[in-house]
Amino acid sequence: MRILVLGFTGYLGGHVTERLRALPGALVLAGGRAPGADLAVDLATVSPEQLAKDLASAVPDTVINCAGATGGDAVSLAEVNARGPAVLCAALREAAPAARLVHLGSAAEYGPGTPGAAVTEAAATHPIGPYGATKLAGTVAVTTSGLDAVVLRVGNPVGAGAPPTGLPGRMAALLREAGSDPEAVLRLGDLSAHRDFVDARDVARAAVLAATAPGPLPPVLNIGGGRAVPVRDLVRGLAGLAGFRGRIEETTAGSLRSAPVSWQCSDSTAAGDALGWRPAHTLDEALAALWEGGRTT
Template structure:
């Protein structure tokens, strides 16, 4: 089976390729081949409006047009975002049928990409991914940024790490579980629902994630909240996905506990080369 992975040098894409290469009979390409399946991991979480629209909205449209021309029978698996749903209601999991209410440009551009894929007429499925965490997490996201701050602080008992508001709840999912879901979706023999939620299935206070990672790191200093934070994260205070459909369609369920994901993230930061990514 020939599988083309777009965005294979990124955080999610790198883990997807690692899982695919362990699959018997799979041939993984980064471009230039006629594929049996395509996994689109390309995307941008930050940047100016033009960058976000170009990567998250126009990119999937160009990809769909190319597949209709060159490989109309190929399975397309596109990685979307649970942020497309917008603000959640506490104690209520969102299903794939829930309304989408994007509140930031990032959310809106990701939703536009999803709509493009699901209305393309291709054999396509969108995986709406929660907040990925685990080895190799980039410093642009909260888990990776916190790990970097903890690594820089070291064991100093007088160290102080100042963060924004940590009261929000998020649905964290291990990046390796996301990769496994993408592989299952790409190789599933039957038709799939247009959209599938991929998450941990529970709402975790961000404060809990930070404290757990600090314990894992052996941090002895203080963590202070100043009430600020990013607009992209602050606009959604509670988020949790219903992942039952992924279990029914892909026989997929998360296999890593949050503590395991954070331990793997912390271990990976210790082997990160200066100025580079963790393997």
């Protein structure tokens, strides 16, 4: 099986590529902007015609699109998260219409959740801000493409390599900088929100299962930890792993992207039914992997 991973050096793309390379019988092709790519491509700028030519040469049986942007202005987010999947779908229809497409979406597409409830794939989408809106546009491009495609709507991934554009990666960086200084003060935003955290290794396992599952799959599958956890618990857990001896102050409002969403929790029952997937790692294990910086299965 020839599997092309787009965004292979990114946070989740790195985990997916690593897991695929341990899969017997899989030939993994790396796609993206980074040096060493088998298919050099930037989904934000490539034309559908050029990408179709590249895909015709690569002859993939499956494409896993891990390329995405979490930070930047609305235009940059739209180029990667909305235009990118649309161009990819157009090129696949032309060059490899029988290939399966696995696209990584985001639980941010749902927008604010109802406290105490977990959202299913049938829930209405009301994204807050450009990130969630552009990820939803990418999902729509995939689910209406007519391809053998599935969107994995991922919760808040935690694990090795987490970028500083998200809270887990930013907290790890701040704690490394603070060290064991008892006078250190970390001034953060409001940490009272609840989030559904999922280990990055579990996300990678879901992507591999979706890439190799027989037959058509549901158009959208939630991939989450299944619990709404106070963000404050994640921060305290990381601080404990770091041996942080200073003080954490919640002195500012939350970010524009996350502040309006006080509750997020995904129901991943459908992923269990379709893929046999359930989260295998606890949040504590995900935080340990993040802090240690290693990627172990």
